[in-house]
Amino acid sequence: MTYRFYITIGSSQVEVHPLNFLKTSLVDSQESGEIFYRRKFTGTLRFISDDFDLINMVEVVDPCTELVLTIEQRDSGANTFHTYWTGYFTTMDGSFDLDNCFFEVTPKPYDSYKDIDEHWEDEYNILLEMSDLKVSTWTDYPLEEYKENYFITDVIEYLLQKFAPAATLTSFFLENPTNPVLGGVNQYQYLTIAQKSDIKRPNATNPATIGMMSLKRILEMLRMYNLFWTFDGSVLRIEHYDWWTSADGLDLRTQALAEKSNKYSYLKDRMPKYEKFTFAESKDGNFTEHIISYSSPCVSESTALAIPVTTDLSYIIQSMSTAGMEGNIADEGWVILANSYDGADYHVYYGAAYASPNSVYNYVNSWAYVLRAFWMHGRVLLSGFINGVPYDFISVRKTKEQEVNAIVCYEDGYDPNDAITTELGETYFGGLKGQVKQATIYPDGRVNFNLLYGEDRNTEVVLPTRTKNLRIIIDTSSYTEIVSILSEPNIYDTYYWILWNDGVVGEVCQEIMIPAGTTYQEDLAALAEPFASIKFNYSDASLTGWTITYNNNAPMTATIDCPAVPPVPPAPPAATTMIGAGQTSDCAPVHVSWNAAATATYYVLYRKPDFGLADNWVVIDSTVNTYYDDTNQCDRAGVMMTYKVQACNIAGCSADSDETSHEIICL
Numbered sequence: 001m002t003y004r005f006y007i008t009i010g011s012s013q014v015e016v017h018p019l020n021f022l023k024t025s026l027v028d029s030q031e032s033g034e035i036f037y038r039r040k041f042t043g044t045l046r047f048i049s050d051d052f053d054l055i056n057m058v059e060v061v062d063p064c065t066e067l068v069l070t071i072e073q074r075d076s077g078a079n080t081f082h083t084y085w086t087g088y089f090t091t092m093d094g095s096f097d098l099d100n101c102f103f104e105v106t107p108k109p110y111d112s113y114k115d116i117d118e119h120w121e122d123e124y125n126i127l128l129e130m131s132d133l134k135v136s137t138w139t140d141y142p143l144e145e146y147k148e149n150y151f152i153t154d155v156i157e158y159l160l161q162k163f164a165p166a167a168t169l170t171s172f173f174l175e176n177p178t179n180p181v182l183g184g185v186n187q188y189q190y191l192t193i194a195q196k197s198d199i200k201r202p203n204a205t206n207p208a209t210i211g212m213m214s215l216k217r218i219l220e221m222l223r224m225y226n227l228f229w230t231f232d233g234s235v236l237r238i239e240h241y242d243w244w245t246s247a248d249g250l251d252l253r254t255q256a257l258a259e260k261s262n263k264y265s266y267l268k269d270r271m272p273k274y275e276k277f278t279f280a281e282s283k284d285g286n287f288t289e290h291i292i293s294y295s296s297p298c299v300s301e302s303t304a305l306a307i308p309v310t311t312d313l314s315y316i317i318q319s320m321s322t323a324g325m326e327g328n329i330a331d332e333g334w335v336i337l338a339n340s341y342d343g344a345d346y347h348v349y350y351g352a353a354y355a356s357p358n359s360v361y362n363y364v365n366s367w368a369y370v371l372r373a374f375w376m377h378g379r380v381l382l383s384g385f386i387n388g389v390p391y392d393f394i395s396v397r398k399t400k401e402q403e404v405n406a407i408v409c410y411e412d413g414y415d416p417n418d419a420i421t422t423e424l425g426e427t428y429f430g431g432l433k434g435q436v437k438q439a440t441i442y443p444d445g446r447v448n449f450n451l452l453y454g455e456d457r458n459t460e461v462v463l464p465t466r467t468k469n470l471r472i473i474i475d476t477s478s479y480t481e482i483v484s485i486l487s488e489p490n491i492y493d494t495y496y497w498i499l500w501n502d503g504v505v506g507e508v509c510q511e512i513m514i515p516a517g518t519t520y521q522e523d524l525a526a527l528a529e530p531f532a533s534i535k536f537n538y539s540d541a542s543l544t545g546w547t548i549t550y551n552n553n554a555p556m557t558a559t560i561d562c563p564a565v566p567p568v569p570p571a572p573p574a575a576t577t578m579i580g581a582g583q584t585s586d587c588a589p590v591h592v593s594w595n596a597a598a599t600a601t602y603y604v605l606y607r608k609p610d611f612g613l614a615d616n617w618v619v620i621d622s623t624v625n626t627y628y629d630d631t632n633q634c635d636r637a638g639v640m641m642t643y644k645v646q647a648c649n650i651a652g653c654s655a656d657s658d659e660t661s662h663e664i665i666c667l
Helices: 049-061 114-119 152-161 196-200 215-225 313-321 367-374 423-428
Strands: 003-009 012-016 025-030 037-042 045-048 067-074 081-089 095-097 102-105 135-140 143-151 168-170 192-195 227-231 235-240 248-251 272-278 290-293 300-306 334-337 339-341 346-348 350-352 359-361 383-386 389-392 400-407 419-421 435-441 446-453 468-474 481-486 494-500 508-514 520-524 534-537 546-550 578-582 590-594 602-608 618-623 627-630 640-649 660-663
Touching (some): 003 049, 012 049, 037 435, 045 049, 049 102, 143 152, 152 168, 152 215, 192 196, 196 313, 196 334, 215 227, 215 367, 290 367, 313 334, 313 359, 350 468, 350 546, 419 423, 419 435, 481 508, 508 520, 578 660
Parallel strands (some): 135 346, 168 235, 248 419, 272 300, 468 546
Antiparallel strands (some): 003 012, 003 067, 025 435, 067 081, 095 102, 135 143, 143 192, 192 334, 227 235, 272 290, 290 383, 339 346, 400 446, 468 481, 481 520, 494 508, 494 534, 578 590, 590 627, 602 640
């Protein structure tokens, strides 16, 4: 194989002839704890003669000058070249031998992550520099406005653009109305972050003025949701663990060099017995330390993920309203809140987490909720425990490692992100594909692969049913207004009744009807006489599956005497028709739409193939809208997606609609 080398300084490019190149290699590997790969140079290049004079001149003028090294490789059977690798160095990165007139250096990768490497720890005072982007959010009982918040997506993009002014953020998880992991309303679309003292003292006349933040720090905070990121130089993408999938790549079974390499061992450092998760301060059991554990002799040791933020808002409120407890919450640090939006205002979510009897503020940012929602993926084993409760997990990390060699040419299109087919995977592991842990690429075309294998996705497991919360708030000082707050839009008209002054003067039965698709509603109380008592009827079928709280877990007295005659449910809707499906750009979500059906309050959308690309219908989501954006297209290029929908209300669903199809475009 033939190579040539160039050094670029400013706008000038010079061909150079370094020694030792055949003793070097390029290494593909994922950065520690990250999802993306970088290709790094190993070994040293030696520059002599005119090349040494050039580099020595740079040393004399400015040793901090970046020299960009481009290595080109000749195309097979042609007199053309392609870029083999691009790196950079300064004279301060290497060493000079002035007696023998040579300079040696190991170049660093000049790739899309170079700027992040250099700047993502830079800190900026976002409270000062982003003051025009403040947003308010509310708690509703007691009523309190928190004015000094910033959308996390705004903070990320601001910090990113400090060193990459044209770069943007893309994230289905943080920006899409539908949660790409859970389906349904995305309770993380309006995440905010605030300096902790501003949450402790929301009415302070002098809010915090210093809040230093770096891109690295805020990305590390988002790991609480099992999120990972990549950067291509212009777009920072942040998505859940489950979003990152691999297309099929090289097939090494045809290579003689790869034959008889069916040996593997386990990566025990990826197999802890305990995985511990903590926040900065917490008291409620939903937010305190949670542990995912495994009962198997195959695991040992433990790992810890400590997120340096506070999310237990109820604990902050309690500490600031109770004598002697203010010091329990530090002034320094950050608070992340998950908020709903009612079209006018933002409200901190209030409700009960999975398997929890208590409703609290910001419950969707508790470990009790987050672990069951987003950490069922990428676990050590397919079965384990969350705080002692047994669970079957959805997917596991790859822990079997194989070393195999191959000859790989540029024309083979090798990409470390792709899955690799091997004899070991196909013959002994039931068709599992290998994932590149590390690939060492030598100048003669040899590649030494370290591949990882793990069990396929557990398709029989579904995520735990997430809690739905209806919160009823009535100001007990006046009994004039009733506020109904839902943790997600209801999929059909929802009813409950209030019996005021049962058996005494002024008795009245008041119906509260919350139309489908609502998250926040205010009603005037029907109480005409002085208040004597209040009872609730929440037995209607429209409230099946909802957890109901009244005024921060105040006792609720139930009754069935109100109303005398419950409403008659409508008949199921007639079938609707599809409008179409398509993408607005390469790798964009598939936008699916259909016509509204009379009396329908929600729609159930089906798609085939299913998540494993088998030719089966699978439910994608239930939505109150007449459209849906189907994400995760990067591993489905060329696949024909077919959709149909059923129109539904509380009485049931219609027959299937007609079908519409779209072939995925993702180059």
